[in-house]
Amino acid sequence: MLSRCLAYWLWVCSLSYAFAAITVYGPTGAERPTGTSSGVGSTAIPIQESWLNAYNAYNNVLLQPPPLPNPLPATEFAITLPSQALNMPGLSIPQRGDFWGFSIEMSVVEQVIGKNASFIQVPFLNLLATVAERAGTVRIRVGGNTQETATLVDSLLDNAMIQKNSPPQTAATNTGQTPTLLYTPELLHLLSEVSSLVNAKWYLGIPMNDTSHLRLQIAEAADAILGDNVLGYQVGNEPDLYASHGHRPPTYNETDYFNEFGVVVKAVQQDQKINNKYKLVAPSLQGQWTPEDLFATGFLDSYASSLNVIAMEHYPDQNCAAEFPDGDFGPIKDPQTVFSEYLTHTSGQKIVSPYLNTAGIAQQLGKEFMMFETNTASCGGFRGVSDSFGAALWAVDYGLQMAYSNFTGALLHVGGQNVSYNPFTPPPTNLSLFNQWTVGPIFYSTLFMSEALGTTNTSRVVDLAANGANEFTPAYAVYEDNALARIALINYMNAQNGVGTINVTISIGGVPVNEPKDTPAEVQVKYLLAPSVSEKEQITWANQTFGGRFQSDGRLSGTEFVQKITCNQGANTCQIPVPAPGAALVFVSRDAQSSGDPTTVTFSTTAVTKAIETLRIASSALATSNGHSGGDFPLSGTSKGSKGGASALRIPLTLVLASFMGALLLIQ
Incomplete structure (x- = not known):
């Protein structure tokens, strides 16, 4: 047993190469830059912006948000809605949630x-x-x-x-x-x-x-x-x-x-x-x-x-x-x-x-x-x-x-x-x-x-021509089972110097005059938000996100947050802020919100066992390691069986001897 083990480790010592290269090249043959040198924790092999830009799907183009409209639309305006569909003209045909x-x-x-x-x-x-x-x-x-x-x-x-x-x-x-x-x-x-x-x-x-x-x-x-x-x-x-x-x-x-x-x-x-x-x-x-x-x-x-x-x-x-x-x-x-x-x-x-x-x-x-x-x-x-x-x-x-x-x-x-x-x-x-x-x-x-449309297949939609039909602050109402269920508010503006957020005062009922006022004591609101209209990754829906590029397994992460806003029933008003930029979905009743509140069944991401483990290494070590002089050496790779990887790294003799000694201790 010992002789076989010794023979094995002597054979390992004779190897000149190991398949451990991590220098990676982009699709055009240019060397892909390595990661940052923060040194915090460990990270998978990073993918840098310059390399990503070769693919439209992952490009690094970040545009400048347009300036605020001039003249600026009213940032505070009111919407009054009938509580019943029969009193709301212009409604669409019934729509399905899978629109x-x-x-x-x-x-x-x-x-x-x-x-x-x-x-x-x-x-x-x-x-x-x-x-x-x-x-x-x-x-x-x-x-x-x-x-x-x-x-x-x-x-x-x-x-x-x-x-x-x-x-x-x-x-x-x-x-x-x-x-x-x-x-x-x-x-x-x-x-x-x-x-x-x-x-x-x-x-x-x-x-x-x-x-x-x-x-x-x-x-x-x-x-x-x-x-x-x-x-x-x-x-x-x-x-x-x-x-x-x-x-x-x-x-x-x-x-x-x-x-x-x-x-x-x-x-x-x-x-x-x-x-x-x-x-x-x-x-x-x-x-x-x-x-x-x-x-x-x-x-x-x-x-x-x-x-x-x-x-x-x-x-x-x-x-x-x-x-x-x-x-x-x-x-x-x-x-x-x-x-x-x-x-x-x-x-x-x-x-x-x-x-x-x-x-x-x-x-x-x-x-x-x-x-x-x-x-x-x-x-x-x-x-x-x-x-x-x-x-x-x-x-x-x-x-x-x-x-x-x-x-x-x-x-x-x-x-x-x-x-x-x-x-x-x-x-x-x-x-x-x-x-x-x-x-x-x-x-x-x-x-x-x-x-917004829910699962009943009875939702009817109307464009409210809100804020004087302003093009930057559109709003829609959704009537479900013939009653007002949800209101969608959109703010296309990008905040500058604290300006851009809109506050929409909603009143329900009272139109026509014989309809009773019906603003609830409380509404629930889900927000679709990002820091700017040009943002690509920091996007949330009700505080949940799929993350940035190369980060999603298809499941939302984070804790869902549905904001509760107290209304003034005496004044028949409810004020909804909509950040710039952003969109708000206002649920007029608990039933309207719960009908669209899913318990999503998700699937395991371990359906296929990976034969090769992904490499994780401290980014500080990686930043000062392989990758900076790739043009001076033969092309290397990380693929299984890669011939290019053979010339990337010789196994240090001290590492082999240490492994050998460890094996002896285990055998004993």
Whole structure:
């Protein structure tokens, strides 16, 4: 025994190298800087701002908040509301708590949702749970540009679920470039497993790149595997952009899409493997065609019976010149310049305005009307804007404005590492052992919206045109079961020299004059807050947070704090402060608050045992250790089996001898 042990340790002494390198290089080959030298405690290998900036999803752009409006709107104003819905004009149709959902690009399913039905991304489940517990369910679309060329196959090499090939179009101006996908039924089993754990429902897409050879297998398989968890099948993703993306001839128009859609409808009706033939989603126009021009072809007259959802897609701006510099998109837009355009109530109003007529048509036909894909800006969003607290306030306002305008739902788009608008982003694969997910500020808006609408599916929304219809201080009322339940107050302003906070005096009842005054003795308020509109990480919803970049397992941390504000029943008033910037959700009654007060079921993050332990080391030691002279040595790595790591560190003889002596003592 002793001889074998001695032989082993003599062999260790003969080793020249050890796999212990910690010098790490960024995606462009530049050395990634090491951490600070605070020396407080220990930390995982740090990720520095300069390296993060290589990815849009984790960029370090921090914009300057716009100055206070000039003239400054009134910072103290009153809102008087009837207590009963029948006395409030202009209310929306009844809305569901799952109004905000998510649109996930099909090509990033493995990174965002899971590798297969046995390996689901736990942070994704936790994030869905935080929404589903507040809203009752959560709606998710898997598709996008990728769905148009995706093909279902029985199997792939190495039991892969998805295989990405080169995109069919390579022109620099093709902003619709996404990989051509092959996928197996395992993808649908993955979605089914998610639905078994979280109350998630799905929208999928029928490919439309070749209507001469239709591929309906996704609907056939999904009907069998997902059943009622499928909400609908999108037919055509932004068909009004087919020509500009090179997917159809330049002459492609509304009539061409009308005819092609008819081919799909006929094929679905004749396919005996598709159980529900009336779940189609269309036309999903992006804005190049108007809904009215398409409907003039007889589209709804011919196909309404096959439609479950009338859908549109809209981004209020685009950042394509920055992402495709060789394309014909004009000059690159400055994020600092466009930032203020998102910090105003008029933004959401302008977005919904072209669709008000279609919303009315959808009601007449008894169809849902959805914004099927949306976010701050197409082509990845704007760094510093799309991932700012300002975007969260914008999405709260935009979502409520759509609900007020009789949309029945909207889906925030989720892309890969190259976009800055993601509600949530997993870490790059090579960092997944060391870091967690990044939850974008815009995700917080889905929690606010879910709690504002509740779970009864009876909530009706009205834009109050508050403070003289001021664009920086919008407000909404939500009536549930025909009674006033909640009030949403938004303050887009960024405080300067102590100026910017608004105080809103709310009075309930007394309008019309025969309605009794009904201000309660106390209201409860949840706040969505951050230090500034440009903030990216220090964001809280009712004092809870998902943390900063690479810090989230999908669960809220911190103790929830719901502020109680005493009202003056004698004066029939209740004063609600709203910090600058911030948003407040006022619960008029305890029932209104408890109906949106979730007990979220979350999931363990130890579902998969890590074969390699993450390294933790004092940051002061790391700052003066490896990494500062990487350019003078061969490239090193930390991956298992890395050859580059072999030249990084020789084992000190004293360390080997000490280990050997320790082993002898243990043997004795």
